[in-house]
Amino acid sequence: MCQLLGMNCNVPTDIVFSFTGFAHRGGRTDTHHDGWGIAFFEGRGVRHFVDHQAAIASPIAELIKRYPIKSTNVIAHIRKATQGSIALENCHPFVRELWGRYWVFAHNGDLKEFAPQLSGPFRPVGTTDSELAFCWLMQNLHAQFGDVAPALPALRAALERLVPQVAAHGTFNMMLSDGTALFTHCSTKLSYIVRQYPFAAAHLADEDLSVDFSEVTTPNDRVAIIVTEPLTKNETWIPFAPGELKLFVDGMPQS
Amino acid sequence: MCQLLGMNCNVPTDIVFSFTGFAHRGGRTDTHHDGWGIAFFEGRGVRHFVDHQAAIASPIAELIKRYPIKSTNVIAHIRKATQGSIALENCHPFVRELWGRYWVFAHNGDLKEFAPQLSGPFRPVGTTDSELAFCWLMQNLHAQFGDVAPALPALRAALERLVPQVAAHGTFNMMLSDGTALFTHCSTKLSYIVRQYPFAAAHLADEDLSVDFSEVTTPNDRVAIIVTEPLTKNETWIPFAPGELKLFVDGMPQS
Numbered sequence: 001m002c003q004l005l006g007m008n009c010n011v012p013t014d015i016v017f018s019f020t021g022f023a024h025r026g027g028r029t030d031t032h033h034d035g036w037g038i039a040f041f042e043g044r045g046v047r048h049f050v051d052h053q054a055a056i057a058s059p060i061a062e063l064i065k066r067y068p069i070k071s072t073n074v075i076a077h078i079r080k081a082t083q084g085s086i087a088l089e090n091c092h093p094f095v096r097e098l099w100g101r102y103w104v105f106a107h108n109g110d111l112k113e114f115a116p117q118l119s120g121p122f123r124p125v126g127t128t129d130s131e132l133a134f135c136w137l138m139q140n141l142h143a144q145f146g147d148v149a150p151a152l153p154a155l156r157a158a159l160e161r162l163v164p165q166v167a168a169h170g171t172f173n174m175m176l177s178d179g180t181a182l183f184t185h186c187s188t189k190l191s192y193i194v195r196q197y198p199f200a201a202a203h204l205a206d207e208d209l210s211v212d213f214s215e216v217t218t219p220n221d222r223v224a225i226i227v228t229e230p231l232t233k234n235e236t237w238i239p240f241a242p243g244e245l246k247l248f249v250d251g252m253p254q255s
Numbered sequence: 256m257c258q259l260l261g262m263n264c265n266v267p268t269d270i271v272f273s274f275t276g277f278a279h280r281g282g283r284t285d286t287h288h289d290g291w292g293i294a295f296f297e298g299r300g301v302r303h304f305v306d307h308q309a310a311i312a313s314p315i316a317e318l319i320k321r322y323p324i325k326s327t328n329v330i331a332h333i334r335k336a337t338q339g340s341i342a343l344e345n346c347h348p349f350v351r352e353l354w355g356r357y358w359v360f361a362h363n364g365d366l367k368e369f370a371p372q373l374s375g376p377f378r379p380v381g382t383t384d385s386e387l388a389f390c391w392l393m394q395n396l397h398a399q400f401g402d403v404a405p406a407l408p409a410l411r412a413a414l415e416r417l418v419p420q421v422a423a424h425g426t427f428n429m430m431l432s433d434g435t436a437l438f439t440h441c442s443t444k445l446s447y448i449v450r451q452y453p454f455a456a457a458h459l460a461d462e463d464l465s466v467d468f469s470e471v472t473t474p475n476d477r478v479a480i481i482v483t484e485p486l487t488k489n490e491t492w493i494p495f496a497p498g499e500l501k502l503f504v505d506g507m508p509q510s
Binding site for chain 2: 042043044045046047048049050051052059060063066067087088089090091095096097098099100101102119120121122123124125126142147
């Protein structure tokens with residue numbers, strides 16, 4: 001099983017604090033050492049970093065811990081290979097373009113007997129069940145809406161119909177974003193927290209590091225962090241229910 | 256106008272030496288300070304770095320100069336904006352997936368009255384003429400060959416038909432790779448060199464840096480470097496003819 005980390009905010013925010021704790025699970029405080037990756041939206045653009053080294057040994061992970069890239073939507077993943085060899089093309093997150101937007105996807109879990117027929121141009125490059133599921137989702141969204149991007153409620157309804165069809169094949173904790181919203185689905189394990197005014201201090205569970213968010217934020221900032229295992233010890237994380245698909249916009253879960 | 260750098264090799268090779276000279280043109284020895292990017296194939300996977308800071312000011316460029324990522328196909332670009340604002344989504348190289356392979360594309364030049372109708376899923380995310388041309392090429396390759404990748408000679412013949420249709424609109428120096436071969440097209444300015452046994456020393460034109468390739472290679476290595484302006488002073492670079500489309504495989508131009 002892998003681990004997922006997502007961030008969705010109302011203003012561009014850096015993920016250095018959360019990524020620092022998360023990256024330690026890539027080979028130090030946990031056994032997820034078969035690669036890692038992170039994608040940051042900046043406007044419509046994406047910075048995409050993948051590495052098939054363990055996150056704790058990766059010079060690129062080291063750079064990201066030091067270099068505060070600001071983003072409103074981030075998806076990160078550390079990998080423990082279940083399907084697909086340890087290779088760069090099997091590292092999450094995966095990126096595709098649809099409707100003139102980049103889409104970023106990462107998955108934690110394992111799918112059994114999931115072998116849909118793919119038609120059209122969304123094809124896996126690597127050999128993971130995860131990338132296959134992502135291509136299948138993209139293909140079906142494109143088939144349903146054609147060449148014009150739907151409004152968010154229609155997109156959400158489509159994913160509420162499609163995602164359970166994948167999840168029926170096993171464990172499908174996943175994150176998907178086009179840079180305007182973050183879709184998350186929980187099969188077994190996912191928690192989130194919304195940090196907003198009044199901000200307090202947080203202490204990482206995986207490393208002896210604290211940050212006082214009141215010193216680095218404005219009263220208008222709102223940041224949702226979604227993760228496989230809570231990252232801090234002194235905050236209250238809200239667990240997802242199994243089967244729950246949750247949409248985050250501007251740092252808030254949408255009801 | 257921008258500048259392009261490509262590498263095609265028969266064994267995975269690092270591009271630290273060439274990229275070091277090239278990156279200096281991103282704001283120091285030349286005026287290309289509107290962003291930069293580089294993509295490395297590793298097997299079927301791609302490491303893709305883009306930044307809308309000048310290459311000389313970018314911590315990510317600094318990392319790449321120090322961290323020897325080994326690859327058989329690399330495309331790099333430094334940008335001087337002509338069309339499209341200075342934004343991450345307008346930085347080359349661009350990446351799309353077709354036939355279960357990532358395709359990487361970068362362009363130097365300026366296209367006039369190039370506004371083809373796009374149908375299907377290859378759409379620009381940013382606002383450059385370059386990304387539009389890339390999407391048009393992908394769309395036409397997909398239309399011609401359907402869902403099955405053609406053999407290299409058929410792909411080359413298709414590009415020999417398609418590329419001049421873009422180049423008719425202005426300057427279209429470009430590089431395109433799927434990780435197995437590197438296609439290059441010259442409208443106005445492109446040169447290449449093939450480094451192979453017996454290797455000699457090379458001295459960068461843009462910085463006081465030399466490398467003796469005989470110390471870091473084996474007799475079987477072969478590396479083609481393709482660039483807008485020759486990178487070294489003491490080697491003989493071969494200029495492309497205007498309108499020439501050249502295909503590199505395993506470090507050699509294919510006749």
